[in-house]
Amino acid sequence: MSGAFGTIIQIGDILVSEDVVQEYFACDYESCKGICCIEGDAGAPLQERELPGLERDYPRYCGEMLEAGREAVSLNGFFEIDPEGDLVTPLVPGSSACAFAHFRDDGSCLCAIEKCGCTKPESCSLYPVRVTRFKGGGLALNLHKWDICRCAFEKGRREGIRAYQFLRKPLTDVFGADFYSALCAAADHILASK
Numbered sequence: 001m002s003g004a005f006g007t008i009i010q011i012g013d014i015l016v017s018e019d020v021v022q023e024y025f026a027c028d029y030e031s032c033k034g035i036c037c038i039e040g041d042a043g044a045p046l047q048e049r050e051l052p053g054l055e056r057d058y059p060r061y062c063g064e065m066l067e068a069g070r071e072a073v074s075l076n077g078f079f080e081i082d083p084e085g086d087l088v089t090p091l092v093p094g095s096s097a098c099a100f101a102h103f104r105d106d107g108s109c110l111c112a113i114e115k116c117g118c119t120k121p122e123s124c125s126l127y128p129v130r131v132t133r134f135k136g137g138g139l140a141l142n143l144h145k146w147d148i149c150r151c152a153f154e155k156g157r158r159e160g161i162r163a164y165q166f167l168r169k170p171l172t173d174v175f176g177a178d179f180y181s182a183l184c185a186a187a188d189h190i191l192a193s194k
Helices: 048-064 067-076 121-128 148-159 168-175 177-192
Strands: 006-011 014-017 101-103 109-111 130-131 137-145
Touching: 006 177, 048 067, 121 130, 121 168, 137 177, 168 177
Parallel strands: 014 137
Antiparallel strands: 006 014, 101 109, 130 137
């Protein structure tokens, strides 16, 4: 599909913005130091089906969290509701830092969940792709452009890595190998015509 908003790729019941295949992106942790875990107006989006795993694995990763993060989980549980009514990771009270953040001595930040070999929220793995769920079924995948990730867009451009290529593993893990193959075929077609 194509129109005023650009090309939309449809793969089954998933609509993908052409930005996902056109824009360059590669996380530049050396530059950003994991700031996406400590900036923002709400926690990372969560799916209800992810909550049992967060709770089950908590004893494995809680020791990597700040004391304030553990207190947030103790007070609020493994999720909060954001202003739009969506499930999100809890924040450290009085800050915008995710309760599940792990801080290194140099001030850089990692996900405590991932650091311990557990599965972090899908929305974190898929970033900068954001998933919108339609009420009647189906999904939309859009590219979120956040100023704190400017270095990642620049690195992707320098290294010739597009967002969908950088996200090959999480896109495959979440949506399946057939979806990712179809996305690559659509990307080849779109990029060849530019």
